Amino acid sequence: MPNFNLEIKSAVEAIKAGKLILFPTDTCWSIGCDANNASSVEKLLMLKQNDNPKNITCLVADDRMLGKYVKQIPDAAQSIIEIADTPTTIVYDMPQNLATNLYWKNNTIAIRIPDDEFCYQLLRRTNCAIATSLACIEGEASPKYYEEIAPTILKGVDYVVNLQMQKNCTKPASIIQIDNSSIVKILRK
Incomplete structure (x- = not known):
């Protein structure tokens, strides 16, 4: 049986060393790296075979960490964070x-x-944002289970988190754009 604390420790060490990890999120299996490390982000984009950062989501722990990475958090965003009952980017x-x-x-x-x-x-x-993208090559279907992750992805990451291997990913997060004048646009439901 996997050890949660050991998996956290190993994943943290990999992220801090600038490596790519494969891990389960609240939505789907994802590839992740330190969002502050440009060369790690470049490795992530190369593994995905895509140079478009629109396919990357940064994960943060809480509102405090969010404020470190966004100059101004619109009031509408705060409301959505508080009431969303499904994963929302x-x-x-x-x-x-x-x-x-x-x-x-x-x-x-x-x-x-x-x-x-x-x-x-x-x-x-x-103590940093994690840049993530679905665990698939750009243009391919995102895997619903760990077993569906392509060998190219598995070989391209430095560490695979050994937790929630049976996790079923039914759909990725909703995506909403909110500009600083609080205009809301739904990009993906």
């Missing part, structure tokens, strides 16, 4: 303190506070 204006190769062309970034104990502990113990 929010696209914010004016990101800061992250690897700039994560920023979208219009100077925005996608961030989610996951509702998952492993993710929370990983984020708290690394």
Whole structure:
């Protein structure tokens, strides 16, 4: 039986060393790395075979950590975070303190506070945002189970978290864009 604390420790060490990990989130199995490390982000994009940061979401532990990476959190975003009953990624204006190769062309970034104990502990113990993307090559179907993850992805990461191997990923997070004037746009339900 996998040891939760050992898996956290190993994943934290890998992230801090600039490596890629494969881990379960509150939505789907994902590839992750330190969102402050531009070369790690570049490795993530290369593994995904895509150079578009729009396919990357940054995970943060809580509102306090969110404030470290977004200059201004719109009131509407705070309301959505508090009432959302499903995983919801929010696209914010004016990101800061992250690897700039994560920023979208219009100077925005996608961030989610996951509702998952492993993710929370990983984020708290690394004390940084984690850049994540679904565990698949760009254009391929995202895996619903660990067993469906392509060998290319498995070989391309440095560490695989040995938890929730039977997790069923029914759908990725909703994506909402909220600009600093609190205009809300649903990008994916």
